[in-house]
Amino acid sequence: MAQVRLNHVYKRFGDVTAVKDFHLEIQDKEFLVLVGPSGCGKSTTLRMIAGLEEISEGELYIGDRLVNDVPPKDRDIAMVFQSYALYPHMNVYQNMAFGLKLRKFKKEEIDKRVREAARILDIEHLLDRKPKALSGGQRQRVALGRAIVREPQVFLMDEPLSNLDAKLRVQMRTEISKLHQRLETTVIYVTHDQTEAMTMGDRIVVMKDGVIQQAATPSEIYSNPANMFVAGFIGSPAMNFIDGTLFEEAGDVYFRSQGLQVKVPQGKAKLLREKGYVGKEVVFGIRPENIHDEPLFVESSPDSTFRAKVEVAENMGAEMYLYLSGIADKWVTARVNPRMNFTPGVEVELAFDMNKMHIFDKDTEQTVL
Numbered sequence: 001m002a003q004v005r006l007n008h009v010y011k012r013f014g015d016v017t018a019v020k021d022f023h024l025e026i027q028d029k030e031f032l033v034l035v036g037p038s039g040c041g042k043s044t045t046l047r048m049i050a051g052l053e054e055i056s057e058g059e060l061y062i063g064d065r066l067v068n069d070v071p072p073k074d075r076d077i078a079m080v081f082q083s084y085a086l087y088p089h090m091n092v093y094q095n096m097a098f099g100l101k102l103r104k105f106k107k108e109e110i111d112k113r114v115r116e117a118a119r120i121l122d123i124e125h126l127l128d129r130k131p132k133a134l135s136g137g138q139r140q141r142v143a144l145g146r147a148i149v150r151e152p153q154v155f156l157m158d159e160p161l162s163n164l165d166a167k168l169r170v171q172m173r174t175e176i177s178k179l180h181q182r183l184e185t186t187v188i189y190v191t192h193d194q195t196e197a198m199t200m201g202d203r204i205v206v207m208k209d210g211v212i213q214q215a216a217t218p219s220e221i222y223s224n225p226a227n228m229f230v231a232g233f234i235g236s237p238a239m240n241f242i243d244g245t246l247f248e249e250a251g252d253v254y255f256r257s258q259g260l261q262v263k264v265p266q267g268k269a270k271l272l273r274e275k276g277y278v279g280k281e282v283v284f285g286i287r288p289e290n291i292h293d294e295p296l297f298v299e300s301s302p303d304s305t306f307r308a309k310v311e312v313a314e315n316m317g318a319e320m321y322l323y324l325s326g327i328a329d330k331w332v333t334a335r336v337n338p339r340m341n342f343t344p345g346v347e348v349e350l351a352f353d354m355n356k357m358h359i360f361d362k363d364t365e366q367t368v369l
């Protein structure tokens, strides 16, 4: 069993606390993604698991074994980095065999493992080539191969795709996911790319300033973000945040901001009353995909319509991003079906899908609902 358990783990570099109270159990065979902006502590966390960084406080278990003081080579893990650093003078076979040779594996066993990994990664025909004669994607596959031959309990990957071009990145994403299913091992994967996190992770840990903001499945993080940071970080284009006030009139709860007044659905209104938010200033959140321009939707949602001016219309082919002015004092983004008449300057009528709205506490930025 290869679950990885971090028990209230801290990492301090002098005055800087890079990781604070990281507390999480990663399940056997799970694909866990650590995601967050630059400097949030995700690499440091991974390096502590790898044994490349000492743990300042807390415990780290791999399986049932406390490994705080176990050297990297004895942790039964393999790490794949962003810079895959293949040995230039060795061919692919030798690159993949090198780690096993160092560990004094028998020649036949090394051969068996290298050929099996090459088959899984579809690089059998490249075994005699030197790294300089490989494409970026092929090199990345060799780097993965080097990790696979070790047959580790846990794979650690630190932005392994960030040196590849966009198209190859998408392709390798799928390949790594397939590889994970096939090898049935635990993977801990670091990225700053929220799309990578959403598409690859069984579970995502969103970090900021060394602190876990939320650890949950991609759909849970998308639908029920824990706070404004997670809500804004996951999803593209990002969620719209509108400052305003909740108030009650004739038994209904409304959200009001400059240029906007929308009715909160009954169930949500009840919760907001119970939590004491009616009459208060709040932040209203709505994802661009939950703003609609289809006439049928708009006509049937009289309590959540608004008018706005199209400032910029970006046609992405299958969809269109509208950047709208007229609400509060910043642009609101809507993701709609492409139409020709969205020229800049035109006035449009749209409606929110209020069942998908979010409310955040203005001071703490935590999710209210």
Ligand code: ATP
Pocket: 013, 016, 017, 018, 036, 037, 038, 039, 040, 041, 042, 043, 044, 045, 192
């Ligand atoms: P990136 O995506 O840019 O790699 P990250 O989320 O992986 O960022 P870390 O590399 O873990 O972030 O760094 C977390 C914090 O710890 C940063 O503030 C960084 O400056 C600091 N840090 C990392 N390594 C050291 C070190 N060896 N000495 C001092 N501070 C460090």
